[in-house]
Amino acid sequence: xxNEIAAKKLAELGHITRLSIFRYLVKVGDQxxxxxxxxxxxxVPGSTLSHHISRLVSxxxxxxxxxxxxxxCIPQFDVLDELVEFLKSECCTEAKCIR
Amino acid sequence: xxNEIAAKKLAELGHITRLSIFRYLVKVGDQxxxxxxxxxxxxVPGSTLSHHISRLVSxxxxxxxxxxxxxxCIPQFDVLDELVEFLKSECCTEAKCIR
DNA sequence: ACTATTATTTTAGAATTATCGAAATATGCC
DNA sequence: GGCATATTTCGATAATTCTAAAATAATAGT
Numbered sequence: 001x002x003n004e005i006a007a008k009k010l011a012e013l014g015h016i017t018r019l020s021i022f023r024y025l026v027k028v029g030d031q032x033x034x035x036x037x038x039x040x041x042x043x044v045p046g047s048t049l050s051h052h053i054s055r056l057v058s059x060x061x062x063x064x065x066x067x068x069x070x071x072x073c074i075p076q077f078d079v080l081d082e083l084v085e086f087l088k089s090e091c092c093t094e095a096k097c098i099r
Numbered sequence: 100x101x102n103e104i105a106a107k108k109l110a111e112l113g114h115i116t117r118l119s120i121f122r123y124l125v126k127v128g129d130q131x132x133x134x135x136x137x138x139x140x141x142x143v144p145g146s147t148l149s150h151h152i153s154r155l156v157s158x159x160x161x162x163x164x165x166x167x168x169x170x171x172c173i174p175q176f177d178v179l180d181e182l183v184e185f186l187k188s189e190c191c192t193e194a195k196c197i198r
Numbered sequence: 199a200c201t202a203t204t205a206t207t208t209t210a211g212a213a214t215t216a217t218c219g220a221a222a223t224a225t226g227c228c
Numbered sequence: 229g230g231c232a233t234a235t236t237t238c239g240a241t242a243a244t245t246c247t248a249a250a251a252t253a254a255t256a257g258t
Binding site: 114145151 | 245250
């Protein structure tokens with residue numbers, strides 16, 4: 001069950017546009033960036049961008065905060081950390097290797 | 100590592116069956132596991148399993164080594180590490196936050 | 199050579215996902 | 229209200245991926 005949730009998050013990161021969005025937000029940091037700014041950066045149609053952002057939001061990798069007309073997208077570093085952690089959890093529990 | 104390559108790797112991990120395969124191999128460690136053993140563990144049809152394994156191999160997350168009739172699948176921890184590293188590289192380079 | 203075991207490739211239909219223009223919605227300003 | 233800006237929803241088409249049966253390949257034992 002946990003597997004399923006992690007797979008979903010990884011799948012969302014596993015698309016060139018969405019990965020670009022996320023990496024841009026990682027670059028920008030905690031303050032996040034407006035949708036419009038991401039659009040300028042990546043040069044994709046608004047409708048396409050909106051679709052991908054909402055998918056990232058749906059798995060919690062991004063949060064959105066509205067400030068009047070501008071919608072900020074904020075990367076959720078803790079969710080990313082948890083995901084990365086998950087990939088290596090139980091590492092070698094069935095073996096005698098040391099990693 | 101380029102965005103596109105990283106996205107591909109993430110996409111391969113972003114499928115429940117493939118993530119289960121990979122996590123099982125992570126659990127087993129460097130010695131790897133035969134395809135047949137993975138099949139027993141996950142209970143998926145051989146053709147389906149083979150398809151997913153070959154995708155993981157295609158992005159380098161798994162390597163295969165044949166020992167007579169048995170084909171061992173070995174997780175490539177270094178590729179995983181590189182991928183994880185990539186996700187956080189350039190973190191906050193455009194901001195003044197400290198992460 | 200024949201048979202059993204292990205794993206891959208081929209194939210084809212079903213299911214999901216991607217793209218983007220156009221229309222719609224939300225918000226703030228005058 | 230009327231207008232501008234910011235973003236989403238809709239809808240239709242295109243493209244990709246998933247699944248698994250059937251066929252094929254490689255190896256080893258008898």
